[in-house]
Amino acid sequence: MEMLGLNVVPLAVNSAVELCVFDTIAKSGEGAMLSTKQIASQIRSNNPEAPHMLDHLLRLLASHSLLRCSVSQQDHSHRLYSLSPRSKYFVTDADDGNSLGPTLALLLDNVFYQSWKEVKGAIMEGGIPFNRVYGMHAFEYPGKDQRFNEVFNKAMVNSTTLFFSHSICSLKLYSI
Template sequence: MATKETEETEELLKGQAEIWKYMLCFADSMALKCAVELHLADIINSHASPLSLSQIASSIVASDPLATPEISYLTRIMRLLVRRNIFAVHHSPDGGEPLYGLTHSSKWLLRDAEHTLAPMVLAELHKWMVDPWLCFSQGVKEGGDQFQKANGLDIWSFASRNPQFNQLFNNAMASTSKVIMKAVLSVYQDGFSSIESLTDVGGGIGGVISEIVKAFPHIKGINYDLPHVISTAPPYQGVTHIGGDMFEAIPKADAVFMKWILHDWDDKECVRILENCKKAIPEKTGKVILVEVILKADGDGPFDDTRFYFDLLMLAHTNGRERTEKEWKNILEEAGFPRYRVIALPALTSIIEAYPS
């Protein structure tokens, strides 16, 4: 009996510890946001060697002469980030100041790196994006759009009327696109080499389609998005920008590419978009290339937890959702795509290649 009671006590204690951890794990996010806002990874990287906190503080002042860094605050924030392996700390044997260096994690926070997640950190942890998460219980009770509950408009209308948010959002999407596209281009070369024209639906300012065309110059690229998005798109060689509404029509091409588009929408809206994709491609040789998350209930890979976080992120921001392979299959079949194949990527997402016949 004593052993059973002891085990129960230990399990309750573990449970208490878990609740404390999950209650306060937003501290990791806020410390991460602080690191990006202060350019901590960039400062360390620019010196090509680990730095003391006083050296980091001096660099903060150099970039912002009005700043008066509080070293004790920085010490406590860096202590947590070191514990999370975002930064590394090197203690001097002679008792000098500890030196802070980069890790494989903090290298993803370098703003000027070709592949960086820094803009995504700034966007997802901005008040506009965080506030909808606070509406979940209200959403459970009455449904609706969580972003609209928090900000007064759905995310797309908000972006069209708020240039600052539009830029924040587009920068985030552009940075994550580069990260995902590096994986796509490394795995899917045969898939692109067989087509001559490609429409990127929801392509934002054209970063993705420009990378594809650069890698495969024979492809005629079409970047298709809402007019207010296209209005800010720079010119790219081999790419035509077209403004429009994917719920109405999609420019014709040999294939349609959509990266992280359908997860923004419910099943009926996804079917409608895919039906328009089917009209835009050749019946016998056309295909739709989806780059999306595939949820695995029993997955234990490095990205599997994050995929479930993304499902709630979609609930918070677009009223969309991430899906299991079975759910993707059902949507594709309803839209007229009886065949598909999944291609794994070294990334958060996978490729789903769908065919109309």
Template sequence: MGSIEEVDEEGLLLRGQAQVWQLMFGFANSMALKAAVELRLADIIHSYGGPVTLSQIASGIDSSSPEIPSLARLMRMLVRKGIFTIHRPSDGGETQYGSTHVSKWLLRDSDLTLAPLILQKNDPYQLAPWQHLSHCIKEGGIPFKRAYGCEMWEFTSQNPDFNKLFHDAMACTNKIVMTAFASQYKDGFDKIRSLVDVGGGTGRAIAELVKLYPHIMGVNFDLPHVVATAPVYDGVSHVGGNMFEAIPNSDAVFMKVRKHIIILQFILKNCRKAIPEKTGKVIIVDIVLQEDGNNRFGDMDLVFDILMFVHATGGKERTELEWKNILKEGGFPRYNIINIPALPSIIEAYPL
């Protein structure tokens, strides 16, 4: 019989082996999740208003002859992962499947959903650059550009199907983040009478804020050709321009996710010129990377950091210390971080 040390070492090695297996086949979870969204399984179950049988789920799939045995195997996997519930009647009736708090985020037609993001992040176009991760660490470069020979924004503009996937994914995540932001930052809007959304696209985000806080005069600021297509919103004016040249004057500036450090610092300096020195502030919604891993979203901050490396030139997530240094360099020596029920946090930055 081996020593206690030998037994402990064997146990640790076995645990390590099990962890490697889990990590190695992590893609299977992603693909099962994608299949669930593509088949609209959550929507089908939700439409019945309660637990349903496998045959009922199959009847809701857009197919004349769905493979029910294969569907059963997928459902078994999704149940094991806590995405759906399972109930086996004691009287020998058909097994039934139900919704969970997880499956609600897979609903394609829900106001708050992650379904478009699941489809986009697991699209073959998005997955191919990950094959170049180690090469770019050895030799430099960006995996996405190595895979396709161009930046992601350029690739998106040249591929309509991927462009739609990308913008649908961004729209769903923006909706989730903005809902959490607007509900948690109520007091932060009290003294703001004018607010500029820098890089606001067609103005949906600033329009939602103005609707909730009608005392605010909203300005949607983006490139001229972008705001030219923006719809009319009550309380919002669309202004075309270049954020690298100047930003419209206002009480506060709002920005969502600026990943490139040089771009962010440049924009911050222009923000500094656009707001009152004593009462102005910049409101940034972005991820604050937790070095200790103490995060309700687990390792997603680190996952997004690697994702930024794979897909975006100069993109990265930042720790609080890194944010502090960037803000100071941009003319904002004082800051405050507010956690919200979403992956990003609110970062308030003040010139004084």
């Protein structure tokens, strides 16, 4: 049964990234604990149900250690959310503006998602799923679709920068 819902967590993380939830909590300072009402007000939602809806989303993320959740000590009536160690990968870096959010957006983009629907056809009849859907290689496609080009390039820049930043930090630690 668990396997049937495996796509839910990445989609929930992507929603939180798009809503700037991780950045909102991070900007509130080290160790900040925010209610969904506080988060909803900072993301400027006009929906009166936003805090309640956010709570469902953030509880899911907390259940996968992507956020921390605690109950308010003052009135015990609402939950407070804070960043977890795993959250840092989805907070936009203050120095270079990078996070894994754009990479996740690329992987969940409908352009890539449609390719998965052609895996069976590729196995049965041959070919590459992406090529079967779009008639070209995945690296050619961004030249034909400006929106996807931006998604693709942003993901590549962010993931490459993060990879090399972590590699350089590791090398510095190793050489000390």
